[in-house]
Amino acid sequence: MNSEIAGLTAVLGPEVTKVLDPAVARAWLALLTAYGRVTRALSSELMDASGMSLADFDVLAQLARSEGHALRMSELADAVLISKSGLTRRIDRLAINGWVTRRRCTEDGRVHWATLTPLGLRTFKSVAPAHLAAVAERFGSALPAGELERFTRDLLKVAAKNAEPSQS
Amino acid sequence: MNSEIAGLTAVLGPEVTKVLDPAVARAWLALLTAYGRVTRALSSELMDASGMSLADFDVLAQLARSEGHALRMSELADAVLISKSGLTRRIDRLAINGWVTRRRCTEDGRVHWATLTPLGLRTFKSVAPAHLAAVAERFGSALPAGELERFTRDLLKVAAKNAEPSQS
DNA sequence: ACGCAATAGTTGCACTTGCAAACATTTTGG
DNA sequence: CCAAAATGTTTGCAAGTGCAACTATTGCGT
Known part of the structure; x- marks a missing residue:
């Protein structure tokens, strides 16, 4: 929009x-x-x-950087800013590719962990550099280095002003 | 994402x-x-x-500010950054609400004009102030006034670096 | 004039999304 | 203990979206 x-x-x-x-x-x-x-x-x-879509990349990135390459479904949904139902189906698709698996938590049966598979991790590692380079090129290279910090701070202020979590 | x-x-x-x-x-x-x-x-x-959705608002806003409150379908699609097919159906929905109409152009039969109806204009006028106030509150008020210009300039640089139009 | 490329818009389709309701499990209060 | 509330996830459903193929109309080259 x-x-x-x-x-x-x-x-x-x-x-x-x-x-x-x-x-x-x-x-x-x-x-x-x-x-x-x-x-x-x-x-x-x-x-x-x-x-993979940008949203898929986000999910893989979040998992890759997490303890044990795993996150609860709701944590993950919050982290990638989509609804919980949306995440359920996104994980379905990633699972079909063999990039993640879903495991019910043994301590709390309500919780499910989305876990990056070794294949998922390899895929992410192979894809990330080019994508990050594209971010650098399309976004980073447009910004005067001296203003980056201030620019980021302003954006974080906007984000902070609009904080508050989660959906159905 | x-x-x-x-x-x-x-x-x-x-x-x-x-x-x-x-x-x-x-x-x-x-x-x-x-x-x-x-x-x-x-x-x-x-x-x-x-x-109405944000995307609907965008369409009404574009029409409201245009000559004769009308735009060609493709111009409008470019302006609101959605595909031509997406716009076709968005206009369908807005037409059902009685907010816009579609008229075939008499000079060039390929062209269709999406036109804001009087009702659409009234609706837009009644909705816009609160929405714009929300933008001011959620976005504007978070930003230090003194940095606004610089902030905008930086964003425009990013936008400029990634210019190039239109979809199927 | 005539056919053919170009242009404008729409439709078929497959996919993604979010909301609300359903389901499963755990926690709480009596 | 057990019903009821709370919590975490999934499903039914009803949109919304883009791409590719299609239709309609115009403009061009000969």
Whole structure:
């Protein structure tokens, strides 16, 4: 989604600028555009190179960096920002590829652990460098190094302001 | 998608930092998190308040700010960053609500104009202020005013680096 | 004029998603 | 102990999405 907001004073009247500062509107539009274009490009590059979606990559990355290469379903769902039902089916698909397995937890039978298989780990390792290089190229190389920290801090402030977890 | 990248040197080895600077990785993660949380929140607020999705809002906004409150299907698809087929069906749904109509162009029969109806315009006008206020609150208010311009500029650089249009 | 490439939009299809309800298991309170 | 609430995950279902194939219309080259 793009959420074009600029140029609406003509239809909404000049009062809008009181509710949404035009400079903020421009920033928001810039964020949406940057996000949309970069993820679109990364997504198709990753799909071409490995047949996995960005969301699949996220799941593998989360598991790869976790203790025992395993996470509970809900932890994982929170980490990759999709709904729990969405994760159930994403794990189904990854399991079909042989990249993850699902194991019921012995201590608490409600809990299921999604676990990276050795094949999943190898696949992730083989795919990650090119994907990370693409992130560096499409995102990192556009940003002045000197402003990176500040830029990140601002984004984290936005993220923090909108914290609060989990879905059905 | 979240694309968690931080904390992968343990599994990928320290060479990764040569392909993707950790500071860039943090920035990227921050962008994904901020985007995900804000859009999730805005989307559900907008849906609750008006029954329209963020994508619907985008379409109405684009039409509202256009000459004659109308755009060609493909122009509109480009503007809101969805595929042409996606737009066809989005317009179908908006038409069912009575918010837009579709008219074949008299000069070029291939072209169809999506046009905002008076009802669509009224609806947009009634919904927009609260949505824009939510953008101001969730996004704008998190950002230090003094850094806004720089922040926007950086995002536009990223967007510019990844320019190039349109889908099937 | 005529056929053929180009352009604009729509449809068939397969896939992904989220919500709400269902299911399974554990925890809690009497 | 046991019913009821709480917790974790999966399923039924009803969207929404993109791609490739299709239809409709126009414009070009001869």
